[in-house]
């Protein structure tokens with residue numbers, strides 16, 4: 241269980257404000273290797289800001305975040321190494337529109353890891369096969385459905401061989417009939433032992449796949465428990481109300 245796993249990302253007393261609005265209030269938690277954490281909570285509670293702070297898309301004001309024991313700071317060389325360890329998938333797939341699926345997936349390995357094109361292509365085809373997109377390798381993003389684009393975005397993140405994958409509402413922008421194909425890919429990743437932090441409103445996924453469910457409330461982690469406990473005995477009225485709105 242999680243107690244035996246190695247701490248990988250450690251968040252200590254992290255605060256972040258936008259102007260006078262404090263969005264993260266003394267957030268402390270540990271994400272362990274191989275663990276799948278699902279983060280839920282109302283819109284505006286700070287979930288995305290925490291994910292963005294982990295790979296420094298949003299610098300925090302105080303406190304400390306470490307990845308594999310190394311602090312996340314503005315040091316460019318360290319940050320580049322950390323960002324290749326931390327894959328990120330956004331709500332709005334953010335594929336490069338002028339590149340084919342294959343080139344979307346090979347771009348970072350070729351540019352950042354200097355992987356030769358043939359080798360990068362082979363690795364990308366293997367990843368596209370894993371997400372069921374191998375037949376679409378030579379298409380452009382605009383030729384794909386939202387679910388297909390998101391599966392390519394996952395393959396693109398995996399191409400850097402990350403040690404952890406962060407997902408920020410990966411299915412929220414999708415038509416309902418495309419949600420499952422993306423969740424299926426994420427479920428397979430989890431089964432393969434990937435360390436994952438997933439912000440989502442998909443409670444079925446949380447119940448089935450998460451090792452722990454974390455509830456964000458006004459910039460704080462107000463509860464953090466294994467899914468069975470989290471859903472069976474909601475720890476407080478705000479969680480109960482939130483779950484009521486979700487179901």
Ligand code: ADP
Pocket residue numbers: 258263281282283284285286287288289290456
């Ligand atoms: P969540 O992902 O839980 O919906 P966010 O972390 O995106 O919440 O945002 C938390 C709060 O911070 C929201 O009130 C949001 O409007 C605000 N916020 C987020 N990013 C910025 C920004 N770049 N500038 C100003 N306010 C922001």
Ligand code: MG
Pocket residue numbers: 287288289408409
């Ligand atoms: Mg968000």
